Amino acid sequence: xxxxxxxxxxxxxxxxxxxxxxxxxxxxxxxxxxxxxxxxxxxxxxxxxxxxxxxxxxxxxxxxxxxxxxxxxxxxxxxxxxxxxxxxxxxxxxxxxxxxxxxxxxxxxxxxxxxxxxxxxxxxxxxxxxxxxxxxxxxxxxxxxxxxxxxxxxxxxxxxxxxxxxxxxxxxxxxxxxxxxxxxxxxxxxxxxxxxxxxxxxxxxxxxxxxxxxxxxxxxxxxxxxxxxxxxxxxxxxxxxxxxxxxxxxxxxxxxxxxxxxxxxxxxxxxxxxxxxxxxxxxxxxxxxxxxxxxxxxxxxxxxxxxxxxxxxxxxxxxxxxxxxxxxxxxxxxxxxxxxxxxxxxxxxxxxxxxxxxxxxxxxxxxxxxxxxxxxxxxxxxxxxxxxxxxxxxxxxxxxxxxxxxxxxxxxxxxxxxxxxxxxxxxxxxxx
Amino acid sequence: xxxxxxxxxxxxxxxxxxxxxxxxxxxxxxxxxxxxxxxxxxxxxxxxxxxxxxxxxxxxxxxxxxxxxxxxxxxxxxxxxxxxxxxxxxxxxxxxxxxxxxxxxxxxxxxxxxxxxxxxxxxxxxxxxxxxxxxxxxxxxxxxxxxxxxxxxxxxxxxxxxxxxxxxxxxxxxxxxxxxxxxxxxxxxxxxxxxxxxxxxxxxxxxxxxxxxxxxxxxxxxxxxxxxxxxxxxxxxxxxxxxxxxxxxxxxxxxxxxxx
Numbered sequence: 001x002x003x004x005x006x007x008x009x010x011x012x013x014x015x016x017x018x019x020x021x022x023x024x025x026x027x028x029x030x031x032x033x034x035x036x037x038x039x040x041x042x043x044x045x046x047x048x049x050x051x052x053x054x055x056x057x058x059x060x061x062x063x064x065x066x067x068x069x070x071x072x073x074x075x076x077x078x079x080x081x082x083x084x085x086x087x088x089x090x091x092x093x094x095x096x097x098x099x100x101x102x103x104x105x106x107x108x109x110x111x112x113x114x115x116x117x118x119x120x121x122x123x124x125x126x127x128x129x130x131x132x133x134x135x136x137x138x139x140x141x142x143x144x145x146x147x148x149x150x151x152x153x154x155x156x157x158x159x160x161x162x163x164x165x166x167x168x169x170x171x172x173x174x175x176x177x178x179x180x181x182x183x184x185x186x187x188x189x190x191x192x193x194x195x196x197x198x199x200x201x202x203x204x205x206x207x208x209x210x211x212x213x214x215x216x217x218x219x220x221x222x223x224x225x226x227x228x229x230x231x232x233x234x235x236x237x238x239x240x241x242x243x244x245x246x247x248x249x250x251x252x253x254x255x256x257x258x259x260x261x262x263x264x265x266x267x268x269x270x271x272x273x274x275x276x277x278x279x280x281x282x283x284x285x286x287x288x289x290x291x292x293x294x295x296x297x298x299x300x301x302x303x304x305x306x307x308x309x310x311x312x313x314x315x316x317x318x319x320x321x322x323x324x325x326x327x328x329x330x331x332x333x334x335x336x337x338x339x340x341x342x343x344x345x346x347x348x349x350x351x352x353x354x355x356x357x358x359x360x361x362x363x364x365x366x367x368x369x370x371x372x373x374x375x376x377x378x379x380x381x382x383x384x385x386x387x388x389x390x391x392x393x394x395x396x397x398x399x400x401x402x403x404x405x406x407x408x409x410x411x412x413x414x415x416x417x418x419x420x421x422x423x424x425x426x427x428x429x430x431x432x
Numbered sequence: 433x434x435x436x437x438x439x440x441x442x443x444x445x446x447x448x449x450x451x452x453x454x455x456x457x458x459x460x461x462x463x464x465x466x467x468x469x470x471x472x473x474x475x476x477x478x479x480x481x482x483x484x485x486x487x488x489x490x491x492x493x494x495x496x497x498x499x500x501x502x503x504x505x506x507x508x509x510x511x512x513x514x515x516x517x518x519x520x521x522x523x524x525x526x527x528x529x530x531x532x533x534x535x536x537x538x539x540x541x542x543x544x545x546x547x548x549x550x551x552x553x554x555x556x557x558x559x560x561x562x563x564x565x566x567x568x569x570x571x572x573x574x575x576x577x578x579x580x581x582x583x584x585x586x587x588x589x590x591x592x593x594x595x596x597x598x599x600x601x602x603x604x605x606x607x608x609x610x611x612x613x614x615x616x617x618x619x620x621x622x623x624x625x626x627x628x629x630x631x632x633x634x635x636x637x638x639x640x641x642x643x644x645x646x647x648x649x650x651x652x653x654x655x656x657x658x659x660x661x662x663x664x665x666x667x668x669x670x671x672x673x674x675x676x677x678x679x680x681x682x683x684x685x686x687x688x689x690x691x692x
Contacts, residue, residue, distance in 0.1 A: 378496070380533045386493050387547040387603065388521035388554070397546070401537025401586075 004057075005045065011060045012043040012138075015177060015207075018146040019066035024119055027128070034134045034144035041138035050265075053321050053353050054292045059235045059261050064177035064207045066146065067093045071170040073201065075100055078168055080422070081199045081229075084414040086164040087112060089151050093170055094178045096149045100166075109157035110192070115150040115181060124152055127185050131213040131241040137265065140239045143179045143211040150181025155220075159192035162223075162412050167210070169234060171202030182212040186220035186248070193223040193412060198238075200231035200258070212240040216248035218272065223251050223411050227419075230258035232287065238264040246272025246301065253410050255419070256283040256291040263292040270297070270304040270332075279308040281322070282406040284399075286315035286346075296325040299365075303334035311406055312343045313399060314350035323355040326367065333364040341371040344402050346395070435472050441508060441611050441642050442469040442492075448502035449491045460501065461487040463667035469611065472639040476653055476678060477646045479664035480686050485646045486530060488664070489615040493527035494520050508610070521547075522554040526609030528600035530616040535587040540599065541569060543587050544606050551607055572605045576632040594625030601632040608636075613644045618652035630655030650682040663689050 044051040073092045090100035096114035106112045134141040151165045167180045236259040268277045283291035297306045312320035328335045341354040356369040384394035449462040461484045479485045491498045494517035505512040549559040576598040661677040662669045
């Protein structure tokens with residue numbers, strides 16, 4: 001056994017020693033199965049095709065333990081993360097924090113609660129753990145085994161305000177593993193905006209291993225925003241599974257700004273005729289950060305549409321990875337798929353890998369994909385300098401402009417404003 | 433207008449500059465350019481394509497593709513070539529680009545405010561907040577008769593050729609440079625756009641600033657009347673005269689002036 005694989009094994013063994021969570025019988029069975037799957041699957045090795053570009057060594061050197069006490073977090077501590085005009089459900093280190101939540105605006109026909117609180121709900125039970133592939137993904141299996149609580153959103157009708165699920169990780173003495181969980185169930189013809197948000201207080205060594213499941217009923221519409229703005233010392237592994245019924249419209253905007261290493265696996269399945277899936281992604285990283293986004297869209301029904309735009313911006317010695325798979329299944333006639341990967345390298349040491357992949361098992365389709373990797377446009381840079389802007393300010397502005405195309409797709413103006421003011425400026429401080 | 437005793441803004445002496453050309457190494461484009469610009473003056477630099485007139489404007493603004501290989505340029509007493517492009521802009525030099533770039537994602541008004549406030553800072557003056565700046569901008573866009581809707585768009589994003597040139601002059605109006613170099617601002621303009629752009633420039637002329645028009649055609653000079661016309665050929669100014677020289681060029685072409 002090599003040193004590398006020994007470290008990998010030890011790190012994983014420690015995760016398997018997580019804290020067993022008492023739950024209802026139906027869930028207990030799922031948890032047991034998940035643990036068995038996690039044991040079989042093990043940590044993905046560098047030989048694993050979906051993980052071969054992702055250098056996990058910074059993560060593997062830690063031994064992450066379960067969180068065994070609750071942190072004291074006040075509203076003032078999380079104020080900078082709040083998004084005006086939203087209903088808010090807060091979790092601190094994976095535990096529901098009702099005192100920090102504010103659901104007064106959530107509206108009629110909209111359930112926003114903790115999973116534990118809604119235990120016994122038939123809709124919850126029939127959808128939970130049915131979509132996230134914990135049988136094939138070791139991290140999803142670990143989450144399914146060890147999650148303590150999570151967010152449950154059920155929408156019938158139209159949600160009046162965006163729903164903000166804020167997951168806050170705090171600084172602990174020892175490296176800790178957190179297992180946030182989200183289930184969104186959209187009834188037929190319902191509409192909502194959900195913001196799934198990961199942030200941290202203090203530079204703790206945390207491993208956030210999150211699983212989200214989204215179920216869209218016929219002709220429902222969901223705007224799903226995912227913001228990963230964790231501390232630079234944190235690790236983040238996210239898994240999101242989307243099941244889209246006929247005529248539904250799913251729009252995702254997934255943003256990765258924080259964490260030492262972050263990974264998102266986003267898998268959308270178009271199960272019903274005429275479903276639309278729009279995936280917008282942005283990774284904006286610097287220093288030694290690694291951000292890896294793997295997406296997969298399954299066109300499994302006729303006349304479905306998918307449109308994807310993913311952007312990576314890497315500065316310093318950062319490494320951004322994008323792998324986007326689109327599978328057009330037999331019988332998915334009239335598929336219309338467009339995928340585009342646009343990348344900006346800000347330094348000679350930064351690296352971006354992009355792998356758009358199309359697999360088509362059908363004739364009657366229109367599929368387009370393309371990828372570009374570029375640098376800051378020299379003419380634009382000179383123009384801005386000739387207007388008095390410093391090199392750093394000009395580069396910052398052009399980077400901002402490149403990112404803005406994704407951020408401005410978010411249909412929540414207060415969040416767009418917040419991100420423009422905080423995250424973008426923050427992540428580009430190094431350039432100033 | 434030429435006035436006795438007005439201040440020298442720019443003095444260029446024996447300027448040589450080169451550009452890197454793929455396969456040909458360093459190629460000298462400017463081969464000893466001399467001219468002087470004083471406050472209140474309007475100059476035109478004319479010449480055929482390849483004579484070096486656009487290179488001259490880029491070298492003065494500090495374009496990174498060009499290397500100064502000899503000579504000097506003094507701008508209000510300082511050595512221009514020791515300054516970065518942004519420092520030249522802050523000192524009051526402005527280049528209106530021949531091919532303005534499009535920058536989607538940066539709104540026109542945001543850029544104008546950023547550039548304006550950068551200069552205000554440099555001059556030790558108060559920065560303007562977005563509302564105050566908007567008032568200023570509403571006045572400035574009248575100079576180039578621009579539709580206010582172009583302010584909220586990305587910089588030059590989807591602008592026609594004429595709109596881009598107007599936008600350059602709007603930037604000049606906002607930044608109020610001491611010396612503005614207009615690089616082929618007339619190219620690609622129809623007669624109405626040309627009239628608007630020229631009228632904008634004329635409104636901005638004061639006894640304290642100066643304009644250099646780099647142009648191929650005499651047409652622009654009907655609207656912005658120069659005090660001096662310089663003819664460039666093969667990297668040098670080969671003849672300098674008054675506005676009548678431009679008319680003579682229009683009639684006779686450039687051949688009779690070719691550098692020896």
